[in-house]
Amino acid sequence: MDIPAELETKIDEAITQYPVSKRSATLPLLHLIQEQLGYIDEAAIEWVAKKLGLEPINVLELVTFYPMIRREPAGKHHIRVCRTLSCAMAGSYELLDTFCKYARIDRQHNGHGTHLLKSEDGKYSIEFVECLASCGFGPVCMINDDFYEAVSQEEVPQLLEKYQ
Amino acid sequence: MSEPTDLLNVQIDGIWYQFKKGTRVIEACAQAGKFVPHYCYHPKLSSPGNCRMCLIEMGMPKLGPDRKPALGPDGKPVISWIPRPQISCAQDIAEGMGVRTDSPLTRECRNGVMEFLLINHPLDCPICDQAGECQLQEYSVEFGTAGSRFLEEKVKKPKRVELGPRVTLDDERCILCSRCIRFMKEVAHDDVLGFASRGSHTYLTAHPGKLLDSNYSLNTVDICPVGALTSTDFRFKMRVWFLKETKSICTSCATGCNTIIGTRENVIYRQTPRENNAVNSDWMCDYGRLNFHYVNSAERLKIPQVRDSQGLANVSWRSALAKAGEELKQYQKDGVAVVASAKMTNEELWLAKKLIDSLGTTYHDIVPRFGEADDLLMSADRNPNTLGAQLFGVTGEHPGAKLQEIAESIGSGEIKAVVALGEDLTQIGLTASQLKKLSTLIVVGILPNETTRSASVLLPACAFPEKRGTMINIKGRLQRLNRALQPPGEARDDWEIIRDLIQQLTGSNGIYLIEDVFKQIADTIPEMKGLSFSRIGDTGVQLVDETEEARAAAVTV
């Protein structure tokens, strides 16, 4: 697996933060690799296992547990809309529908999917996630690492404009 | 009078008992005759406490104002019961602890857990191997409810997964107790199993690049409480309630893991390990476990044969033995060799030595077989009874040391007669043509090979599950084999064949039963003095202190 030198430097630095047990660095490494390469594939699982002296199953157990760790690439821009009670009361289900409409994502089913819903051109992907901790200013969403509160359905098109 | 300090007072269902300090609560209940149902707990593995089936009511002594236990009218501590039920598998007993194993709350807890385990469980009983030895079935009957009130769709998971070459996994049946994961990590030292996904969708898996192919993989099938992990070898072969279960030992190496042989209508279907904390704990290796199919082979030798001008012909036992005796009488001392086997039982080896003595030869040995030891159960010595062969003088300090000489002497023509007891002489470096040069080749065997094909007298005998006898393992432990099958056709017990051969030579007898053989051994060999067949019991007897060599060669779990 081709890990760019710069990334490997960051990885080595991250490992030093867990002097007691290298295994603690598993999730941090998955974050670093996903940030750079977009997702975690088979090779990455085996690479991380080897790097930390673990069995591949030890890494696989984590990759499949945490929803934020992706096994397949997301769209160029990844949207997360909150589905939990307060945001739902503020209209987050409708917001999800609106996002899907303007991002041209065909949604067959509702809910917290185990796979990403992507637009055909790969520009956007969307996830209906659990509470994003800004319940008083819902509905809230994230696009990539950017956080947006009180998002109205009307402003969805101009929001998406920023992410091309 | 002071009480021994390592005993603690515990009240179980209203009765006070004493248990050793360090006893797990669930074990204390078992000792008191109160079985607490459980799935994830296993005495030889760590306790995760995840199944919640062993929930019981627990209490501790009520402390008085002086911070000492308040005593009741019976002089025993008054118990203050914890309202929340506790698991009993992960905690040790404490002084003055109280346990209720059968209260209304306890029964409610068990009923609740049973219901939860069954809502997503597939209705596979009719096709599931585990039926008849399934703890889900058993506890459901005892602690569950007859009907289901689950109206939803069950969670679907992978079925019929090839987890490894010998284990098939059905993820829907899995109750996620994690016994298999813990076994592979803690006992087999091969951390290959784990849980993937989350919540109700969690499923057991191995990484596709590293499957469950450890030599101990089938132990996970034993400890799986349900039919999630099944033995691919045994899958769909036989309903377990039809199996006759015979306690015996494995003979694939010198460890002698204790086993249960499962048979029906004289066919062997499976072997499973039997607990013996002095030998194999609760485990056995896959190699030994599956090394039985040859017993059922259609090629098994069934009828005694004697060579005439046209080749080997079927004869009666009387004729075969008479011919063997007639042939052997022609040779004296070092004109004849006896190649015995360390796969034979003690009784057979004892009689083999008697045969050797009757023949007066110094050419005798066993065929050693070695492999690589693992650091668990599998011994480097792949013969189950090397120590026995040494103890009775069939072989010397270095088993197999005499074999080269024997082979050369056969080649040179000095040795004209060989008695091959359960071994194929091509294993000691002889060729088929060299074998044909022998004037006399008396063979006791079970499956055809070059030696049996070259025999002048061929005597069909027993495979290990057909034997009754004893063996001494690498650690000097005397263990018993019990007969699980009748030998096929007219094949007979090896010890009887050898006794009859001796009788042909010396004419004397006096041995009618195998117990007589054992008695002779016990009367002669100091290490076995005072022992009898029944005294050996199901878990054997340690004969000698482990020698340094044996300790080094042996393996511990």
Add this chain to the structure above:
Amino acid sequence: MASTTRTPHPREKRIIFKNIDRPGWTNDIECYLHDGGYEELKKAFTMKPEQIVNEVKASGLRGRGGAGFPCGVKWGFIKPGGSKPVYLICNADESEPGTFKDRYIIHQDPHQLLEGMIISCYAVNARLAYIYIRGEFPEGAKILEHALAEAKEQGFLGKNILGSGFDLEIYVFRGAGAYICGEETGLIESMEGKRPYPRIKPPYFPAVLGLYMCPTIVNNVETLCNVKHIVRIGGAEYAKMGKPNNTGTRLLCVSGDVQQPGYYEFEVGGITIGELINDICGGMKPGRTLKAVIPGGSSAKVLNAKDRYKIKAKQPDGTTVELEMGLEDIPIDFDTLAAAGSMAGSGGVIVMDDTRDMVWALNNINEFYAHESCGQCTPCREGSLWMKKITERMLHGGGVEQDTDTLKTVADNIAGRTICAFGEACAWPTQSFIDKFRDEFAATAGKKGSENGSTNH
């Protein structure tokens, strides 16, 4: 849509949130130092660690993450002079639905957290500490890492801090979308690189067998910030705020059907539910009436606006009286909310008006718990998804008569039977919604799909 600065309400008492939305305030260390930051750290080093622990004990500070466990008692479990290293972990995994307070401390006032954390580490002798921050706060993680670098540069971290002889390293650990990592032993397992399965207690009490099987203190962000202020004014002075056994200030997060949802800081017990909703948050939307309140995050039991509550209250003279009050009269503090049959929890107050369908609301909550169940133990793993499937069916027109009772007994079979408090967290909503609004659930039997709760699908 853009984040607006929100002015504090005049009735608030902003101590922890003093700098949140403060005009001119920036989250760098210069601003913090200019405002007198890290003075408490300097003061702490003039005290012995045991003294700091005693101040925290005297303050009566209770954990602000949700459990409300007395912080001083938790710290007291760490016996000084042990042979194993002690670790401290800041629980910044804020994921309890309805809760949104730690987010602002992390993003806008990170140094308050760091200062409180360093003082706490000194108090319990932790030389290596971590901030476990939820993965969905990527900017927050960057801000904290930057703040840690700033602090180190100033000598507030690293070796021999301020000449005290005390060494400390703090690192940021990012989560990845699992609510169960907010459970302290689940958090510890996650940090050890394993699946975040909470540990059984006994024997794995974090103060004894925590991170790497060493004594570990796990504290919420808000709790650690309070430590700084306790050092500043002393434990006894801190305890004067709030009520006995419910001391200090509390960050309350209000969401749902009010005019001005948001975050507010009050003395514990210093405001009632009604005052919060009506005086601070602008009351209900026009034409709507209050129906239900979840006072402490979605795990807390729901309270019915129509009910009367009999609260046993201890009077100052030591006697106990039973007061009867409506929902809106209930003061927001740990003990009173517990006496009312709910809990103060994480301080997340979710308000629902008369347009809300309770079956819809419970179904939304049930889906959360079904998603977030780690799956380790039988009752929660199987029961959480089962409850969600039942309410989903009730909502979409497949409800049958026995559903309500089944729901209730399933919840009863989970609570109290699990490895961790997630069992209670997922069972209490179902138990309480059915208890308080049974008619709505019973009415789904045989009915077509519900159209209420405008956002159901």
